[in-house]
Amino acid sequence: KAHRKKGQPQGKPAKGFGGTRAPEVEVLLRFSEAQLNEVLTLxxxxxxxxxxxxDHLGLLxxxxxxxxVSALxxxxxxxxxxxxRSEPLRRQLKTLVEKAEVSADDIRARREQLAEAPSAK
Structure with a gap:
């Protein structure tokens, strides 16, 4: 494996690592009960x-x-x-869905216009 030094016996950590593992990358958000009930937090x-x-749907x-890919x-x-519960957020989500649906319809129309499948290059 890439993280082991060459010639290092398997099962023994390399010097300098002290047997520690790489941390798992995870984001945890913690809010108080009062914050969870506020619309501003939402x-x-x-x-x-x-x-x-x-941004992600734009790339996709x-x-x-x-x-x-975007249907689900x-x-x-x-x-x-x-x-x-938030009206501004509801409008923002609705706009995002509408724009993504327009993009999906446009892509479907472009695919139907193709005479043959594009090359895999």
Whole structure:
């Protein structure tokens, strides 16, 4: 493996590592009960997530498979937007879903216009 030095016996950590493992990368957000019940907290987190989703879906929209790849994500976004307590966040999610659907329709139309499948190069 890349993290082991050459010639190092298996099962023994390399010098300088002290037997520690690489940390697992995970993001944990902790909020107090009062913060969880505030709409401002919901809107702040929602705005950040909408920005990340917009960026991610924008990158995925470059793929001819975008309509199929995004279908499940859009299904969940529609569901969350219906039950969202924040009106601005609900509008933002609705706009994101509408724009992604327009992109998916555009990509479907472009695929139908192709006379033959593009090369894999």
């Amino acid at each position: 809107e702040t987190i929602g705005n950040s997530l909408c920005f990340l989703l917009t 929209s470059q793929s001819p498979a975008f309509p199929e 994500v859009l299904l969940h976004l529609r569901r969350y937007s219906k039950h969202c």
